[in-house]
Amino acid sequence: MSGGRVSGISEVTRKASPTLAIAVALAAVAAVLLVLQMGLLAQLVDDLAFKGLSINADARPFVGFLCVALMRGCVQWVSDMAGEVAGQRAVTLFRQEMIRHVFRVGPVGLQGMETGRLATSLTDGVAAFQPYIAQYIPRAAAMVVLPLLILAVVAGLDGWSFLILAVTGPLIPVFMALVGYSAQSLMDRQWTRLLLLGASFLDAVQGLTTLRLFGRAQESVKMVQSMAEAHRLATMRVMRVAFLTSAVLEFFSSLAVALVAIVLGSRLLSGHVDFYTAFFVLLLAPEYFAPLRNFSASYHARQNALSAMDGLMAFMRLPELCVDRGKNPHQATTGAPEKLIFNDVSAGYGQGPNVLCGISFTAHRGTITAVTGASGSGKTTLLRVLLGVMPVRAGGIVAVDSTGNHIAAQNWRIGWVPQSPCLLNGTIRDNLHLANPDIDDAGLRSVAALAGVLSFIDALPDGLDTVVGDRGTALSGGEIRRLALARALMNAPDILVFDEPTADLDATNATMIAAAIKPLAAGRIVIAVSHRPDIINQADQVLHLPKGVIQSHEIQRAVA
Missing domain, CATH: 3.40.50.300 (P-loop containing nucleotide triphosphate hydrolases)
Incomplete structure (x- = not known):
């Protein structure tokens, strides 16, 4: 089932692959500009604080820093917008495909599907792919590109800092994977409850007259209320896991940055490293963990998309019963049938x-x-x-x-x-x-x-x-x-x-x-x-x- 869900999501993602590729490529460019920006900032501070230079004497580092920061902001904004456009395009094309499938399946094929469940899947279910494509995929790419780039730069600056980052960095994805397995089951239950709630609510509304005639309207209201409360509790359980995961990741990343700062500080005082190198590495250390934190923040988008795919796969597996008579047409005429x-x-x-x-x-x-x-x-x-x-x-x-x-x-x-x-x-x-x-x-x-x-x-x-x-x-x-x-x-x-x-x-x-x-x-x-x-x-x-x-x-x- 998991393999089917992943392949289904991959099929949706391919509908916006050109625009999504642009978003990922621009995110990689923004990562390079970020490293360059931090290097210029470290050079600027080193010149002002330790070399006695003023901005008026040599404005190139300052102007360069401002230009690179502006370029990085623009590139990152375009990358984010491209991701949003890719997500909207994929969702639009996928929803159109699902609606066409509705008509191809026809009323006979849809008889076994609950109307409320189908409506929820085609609305909220398809919409769940928007944050997955717009946020999760670009951040997953950034989680690979930026940390590796920073590791490569730090490796050329300071070996001890490189060792600390290389050891602590992979702990975060490993921890996320362990938490993700338990969180996925919670997301699946939450999505199942949402589908049941949508189906039950629509059934109650459509059968309101019958329910009132038989004196069962209040019982139906209580049932929907109970299902809504169950969905709320399931959502809160998912949120608790998400908050706990974010807190733990923040703790690990802060601890790793603090360890880098302590090592650099002691080596700076002992004269084993210069200020520019220490400050540059210290600026890069939080940015090394930032993509990992951003990725963890959007990881729930992947889990939500996987859970939503279950209901959509059940719908996509329905056989197409409506006859496409245009595939093998007879000789067409303009006359009326006799x-x-x-x-x-x-x-x-x-x-x-x-x-x-x-x-x-x-x-x-x-x-x-x-x-x-x-x-x-x-x-x-x-x-x-x-x-x-x-x-x-x-x-x-x-x-x-x-x-x-x-x-x-x-x-x-x-x-x-x-x-x-x-x-x-x-x-x-x-x-x-x-x-x-x-x-x-x-x-x-x-x-x-x-x-x-x-x-x-x-x-x-x-x-x-x-x-x-x-x-x-x-x-x-x-x-x-x-x-x-x-x-x-x-x-x-x-x-x-x-x-x-x-x-x-x-x-x-x-x-x-x-x-x-x-x-x-x-x-x-x-x-x-x-x-x-x-x-x-x-x-x-x-x-x-x-x-x-x-x-x-x-x-x-x-x-x-």
């Missing part, structure tokens, strides 16, 4: 048996095809295959125009009216624009009239600007269903698909929906899954689907 042919279509879920077993039928333009069957017989699977949200195991679906040419699947214009339509928390205009953002109000009203919903919209005080609420809470079931029908018609579909269009509706709304469907079949292929007589009686052919097979290939004419 018929839709199902050729021995078989489909199923996961490793289970086929739900559809060799389905074959033809739906013609200008007709309504009704599909009936008991619950679990494969009606929803048939629609999912048609909509392309799950692949077929055998057979295929072909659209043919009036000249007999196949129409590429990516050129199919399909309108979809689900059994439980989802309206966004916006206006009616916003929801209708989802299907066709470029349509004007005149076009909206024309389509709304075609769907039989214009009179309802005009009766509202704000008309198209009426806010429907989250999931259409301000509207009735029939009004939601009719708006969903209008939205499906916005892109002038050639194929119109319904899933139980009149289910759970009262007689009045069911009659209005059924009456609106009949004229829509003119110039379109209409396929409706339904067990209600108001839809079946409108159909030109009725296909019964018991246990995944068409009962009869003969067309059964509905009786008006």
